[in-house]
Amino acid sequence: MSDFGIDVERRADGVAVVTLRNPARLNAMRFEMWEALPDVTAALAADRGVRVVVLRGHGRDAFASGADISEFATRRKDARQAAAYEAVTARVFEQLQTLPQPLVAMIHGVCIGGGLALAACADVRLAADDARFAIPPARLGLGYHRRGVERFLALVGPSATAELFFTARQIGAAEALHVGLVNRVVAKEDLESTTDHLVAAIAANAPLTLRAAKAAMVDALRPAAEREPARVEALVAACYESADYAEGVRAFLEKRAPVFRGE
Numbered sequence: 001m002s003d004f005g006i007d008v009e010r011r012a013d014g015v016a017v018v019t020l021r022n023p024a025r026l027n028a029m030r031f032e033m034w035e036a037l038p039d040v041t042a043a044l045a046a047d048r049g050v051r052v053v054v055l056r057g058h059g060r061d062a063f064a065s066g067a068d069i070s071e072f073a074t075r076r077k078d079a080r081q082a083a084a085y086e087a088v089t090a091r092v093f094e095q096l097q098t099l100p101q102p103l104v105a106m107i108h109g110v111c112i113g114g115g116l117a118l119a120a121c122a123d124v125r126l127a128a129d130d131a132r133f134a135i136p137p138a139r140l141g142l143g144y145h146r147r148g149v150e151r152f153l154a155l156v157g158p159s160a161t162a163e164l165f166f167t168a169r170q171i172g173a174a175e176a177l178h179v180g181l182v183n184r185v186v187a188k189e190d191l192e193s194t195t196d197h198l199v200a201a202i203a204a205n206a207p208l209t210l211r212a213a214k215a216a217m218v219d220a221l222r223p224a225a226e227r228e229p230a231r232v233e234a235l236v237a238a239c240y241e242s243a244d245y246a247e248g249v250r251a252f253l254e255k256r257a258p259v260f261r262g263e
Contacts, residue, residue, distance in 0.1 A: 006036045007058075008044070014051035014203040016044055016101075020118070021058035026065035029114050031075055034067075034088050041095040048262055051203040051210065053099060054195060055122060056106040057115070060188070063105070066113025066136070076142070086145050089114065093148070096121035098218050100211045102202050106195045107131045107182065112170070120151050123214070125181070126195050128188040131173040133181060138168040154221055156180045206244045207262035212236045 004022035011017070018040060020027045044050050057063040067089075076082045096103060096118065105122035112134045119125055135152070137144045144165065152161040160179040164171075173185040186194045202210065212235035219227050239245055244260045251258035 004030050004033060006033055006040050008040055010047070010050065013200060014049060014207075015054060015199050016047070016050045016052075017054045017056065018044075019056055019058050020064050020115075022064075022068070023058050023061075025068060025070075026062035026110050027057040027059075027115070028065045028068040029118075030068045031071055031085070031088070034092055037092045038095055041092075041099055045095075045100050048207075050101055051205075051207050051262070052102045052104065052199045054104050054106055054199055055096075055118065057108060060108045060128075062110040062115070063107040063119060063131070064112075064115025065110045066115050069140075072142075082142070089117075090145060090147060093117060093121050093151070097151075100214060101207075102210055102214060104195065104199055104202075106191060108188065108191060112136060117148055117151070120155055120181075123217070124183050124198070126191060126198065127173045127176060127182040127185050128191040129173050129185055130188050131176065131182070131185070132170050133164075133172075133176050134168060134170040135164045136168045138165065204257075204260070206239070206242075206248060206258075206260045208235070208239045208242050208244055212239055 003024060007019040007021055009017040009019070020029065020033065022028050022030060022033065044053055076085050102124070103122045105119040105125045107119055107125060107127040109128070109130055110132055111119055111127075112132070113136050116133055116135060135144070149161065149165070152164065156164075156179050160181075171179075171181075173182065176182045177185045184194070212232070215235050216232045219229065219232050243263050244258075247260060248258045
């Protein structure tokens, strides 16, 4: 096994876990890791057995400490190279945001720069109480892609986004919760069990409903000219035509837990 990479575990309960692994650098994202993620997300998107995806960092010290700065001198040394690099990362962010399944980020420790940009693509973010967050470009002199700024504006609003970008300071888990950067903060020793309970509850719900809801959320956040309301409406209609809908109603009337099959 390489010293770094993207690891994927598919569990029998419909949960897939994607792990960012580069422990020697607090899971900093090497270029090869950015390149690998689109294939990973495409495979998960096409897998009807996957009902929810967890994104995490290897170990318990970091989600991801950002892009690997040791590569900047060769990968992002000028505007042309930076544009090529950002084309790769932009594809990753777009695919994570539009993943048809719910995406949950489980955040231990350091979550900075490109790591925070990855976490921001998740639908739900759970953080340990030792988590630390920052957007450091102002201390590096690099430009931040417009779509990335838009992502944070949609997530935490203009004032919090401005402070994060302008100061480049680190904030702790409590402040991240206060500004809306994360959904929940729990004790470090409880983060994995809390995440497991959340994703198990999601995975037990109707997959077609989850996909329709996710598609509606993604579509609503797109620029008006790029929206596809007919596609969202078709996904909603498919729910009503599904065997899962009949099972859900029947289970409710019979006062039992439904068993959904995604069909």
